[in-house]
Amino acid sequence: MSDAPAPRTPAPQTPAPRTPSGAPPAPVLRMESVRKTFGGSVVLRDVDLEVAPHTVTALIGASGSGKSTLLRCANLLEDIDDGAIWLDGEEITDPRADQDAVRRRIGVVFQAYNLFPHMTVLENITLAPRRVHGIARAQAEKHAGELLERLGLAGKAGEYPDRLSGGQQQRVAIVRALAVRPRLLLLDEITAALDPELVGEVLNVVRDLKADGMTMVLATHEMGFAREVADQVCFLDGGVVLERGTAEQLFGDPQQDRTRRFLRRIVEAGRL
C-alpha cells in the first residue's frame, strides 16, 4: 500500500456517539459516507455501516460489488477517498492514527489464505504475537497450540502450508488471525477458493467463533450460511449498500428490486 496520504475532503466533524445512555452498546466498527475509487471507477459510494459488539455482519452481493474493498478499507489496507471509519470510537482514517496499531486490533482472513509459505504452521501463527506484541516464544506457542487443537489442527504445527489441504490452510489462517486476540475479525470470502466438500469445516469454525461472541464482518457467497449466522446482512450493489436488515428481513422479504433479482439468481444456481 502506498504510504502517501490520499487526497481527502474534510471529513464530518461529529464522531460523537449518538447513542443515548441505556441504548445498545457503542459499535465496534462504524463507517460513515465512505467513498473509494480505483482510477476512474467508484468502488464504494457513500457507504455507512455499523457493527455492534458480538454480532456478525454479512456482506453479500455480486462479484465486483465492493465487498472485499470494504473489508480492505476497514483494515486500512486501502486508503479511503472520503468519509470516516471508527474502531471502538477512535477514528482510524485520521491520517495521524497509527495504522500498524489499528491493524493489530483487527484480524483478517483472506480468500486465498495468504499463509507464509516459508514458515511452518506454528511460525505463521506466532509471528505476529512474538514480533508485534512482544509475547515470549513459549507463551505464544502454547496459545497457538491451544487454538490449533480447538480448530482440529492438532499435530499440524510443524507442517509447511503447502502440505495441507485448502480447508486446513484456511483454518490455519483463521488461527493466525485469532492468535493476536483481535477485537474484530474480517473474513473475505474465506470459502470461495475451497473445494465444496471442504467448505463445511471452515464454516463450522466461524459458527464456533460466533458462539464465543467474536465480532465479525464477512463477505460471502454462501447465502445459506449468511442467513444462518448473520445478525445483520448488507446487500451491496455497485458500491452502495442497497439494502440492509436482519437475515430474516433481507432473505425473507427483500424490499429492493435488485436484491430480489440477485437472490433469485442465487436460488436458481442452487446456492440458497
Add this chain to the structure above:
Amino acid sequence: MTVTEDESGREGADAEDNLDDADDADGRSGGAEGAPDDGYVPSQRRLERERYRRTRARRATAIAALSTLVTGAVLYLVVVGAPGWPRARETFFDEQYAREAFPKVLEGLWLNVRLLLVCGAAVLVLGMLIAVARTLRGPVFFPLRALAAAYTDFFRGLPLIINLMIVVLGVPALRLQGVTVDPVLLGGTALTLTYSAYVAEVFRAGIESVHPSQRAAARSLGLNNRQALRHVVLPQAVRRQVPPLLNDLVSLQKDTGLVSIGGAIDAVRAADIIVGRSLNYTPYIVAGLVFVALTIPMTRFTDWVTARMDRQRAQGGTT
C-alpha cells in the same frame, strides 16, 4: 468442535503426495512408490508397451553414441588438419611449459579463491542493502532510493575491465594519504562495485516477485513495513533467487582473473609471467583449464539447486 478429525490425524504423508491427494483421507495403503500388495499382475498390454519402450531407448543410445563419435572425428580432423596446426600445437600445447606453469598457476589460483570468498560475501551484503534501499517507501528515503538506482544503472553499464583500470590504476595515481595502492585490494573493490550492482538487481527482482498478498497478510497482522520485509518478503525473495545468485557467483569466480591487469599475481598473472619470458602460450591454456575446473563444481551445484527448486514448485510447493 465439529471439524472432522480424520484428516488432521493422518500423519506423515509421503513426500510425493501433492495437495490434491492430501484431501482424500481414507483408504490409502502404500504410496505411489513401492509395489502395493494387492495381487496385481501386469497385463499383456503393459508388458508389450514396456518392451517397445526398451527397444526405443536402446536405439536412442546407439544413435547418440554414433553421432558423438562422428562429431568428435570431424572436430579432430578440422583442428589437426588445419594448415597451422603443427605450429599452434607447439605454442599452445607444449607439455614442457605446461608442467612448468601448472604449480605457479595453482599458487596464483589461491589468490583468486580468496578474492572470490571475500568479494562474494561483500557483494551479497552490499547488493542486499542496495536492493532494500530501492524498495524503501516514503519521502524521507528519496535520496537513498535515487542513489541506489543511480548506482545500479552506472555499474551495470560500466564494463568491468574499465572499472578495474580506473580503480586499480586511477586511485594510486591520486597519491591519496592512507589509501591503499595494493592491486589486490583495489581489484577486489572494483569487482565488488560491479557485482554488487548485478546482485542488487537479482535481489530486487526477488523482492518484487513476492506476491503483494503476502505483504498484505503481514501488514494485516500488524507488522510494520520493516517487519514485513524482514520476516515475510526477504526470506521468500532470497530463497527464490538462489539460482541466479549462484550464477553470478560463478561469473565472479572467473572474473577474479581480471585483477591481474593491476599486477596482482593471481593464476592469470602467473601464466602471463611465463608467457612473457618464453613467448609460449601454453600457460594461458593451463590457467584457463584450471578456472574451468574450479567453476564446474559450482555450476553443477547451481544446476542441482535450480532443479530441486523447480521440482518443489512442480509439486505444488510455493517457493
